[in-house]
Amino acid sequence: MSARDDILAKVRAAVGEAPEVAAVPRDYRRPSQSSGEELLDRFVERVEDYRATVTRCAEGDVPRELERLLDGARRVVVPDGFPWSVPGGEPDEGKSAAELNDVDAVVTTSSVGIAETGTVVLSHGAGQGRRALSLVPDLHVCVIHTDQVVAGVNEAVGVLDPLRPQTWISGPSATSDIELSRVEGVHGPRTLHVLLVG
Numbered sequence: 001m002s003a004r005d006d007i008l009a010k011v012r013a014a015v016g017e018a019p020e021v022a023a024v025p026r027d028y029r030r031p032s033q034s035s036g037e038e039l040l041d042r043f044v045e046r047v048e049d050y051r052a053t054v055t056r057c058a059e060g061d062v063p064r065e066l067e068r069l070l071d072g073a074r075r076v077v078v079p080d081g082f083p084w085s086v087p088g089g090e091p092d093e094g095k096s097a098a099e100l101n102d103v104d105a106v107v108t109t110s111s112v113g114i115a116e117t118g119t120v121v122l123s124h125g126a127g128q129g130r131r132a133l134s135l136v137p138d139l140h141v142c143v144i145h146t147d148q149v150v151a152g153v154n155e156a157v158g159v160l161d162p163l164r165p166q167t168w169i170s171g172p173s174a175t176s177d178i179e180l181s182r183v184e185g186v187h188g189p190r191t192l193h194v195l196l197v198g
Contacts, residue, residue, distance in 0.1 A: 046118025050171025081126025
């Protein structure tokens, strides 16, 4: 008998016969009743609660809105597969964290938005880039389509690929570790702007 078997035998003897566990009720998991504009309004409200900003626009207005939101940014990193042209945008090409620190902004798409929590989720596919892109530059402009917004975390998990890396973003980077004073931009972008398209 191994030490492991000996320990487990002692645990079983100490615990005795455990009662049969009945099925765990899951009736608390109810899908959200909100949809359409109500769902989108909740998403916008919750994103803004985190001190991020949201602009709603039509598909055809995305280039103009990107230009407006990036006004003043000298260097903007654009990940592979980003579907819109960004004037002066430069490809990532595996920039180091130090190189990304010298970049003013990044633009990405996203995989899903969660209305209940005001969260956008990147799964780092085409247009979303690698994780460092959304964590190092001071400004992150994240584009999400209205049909990508779901009600809650359960629905988001249901549409995400569990085998892909994910970054869940709820507002700009912030911490209150030092004397409970809120400080933004310590471990991520100081400014998050969500462009909601559709």
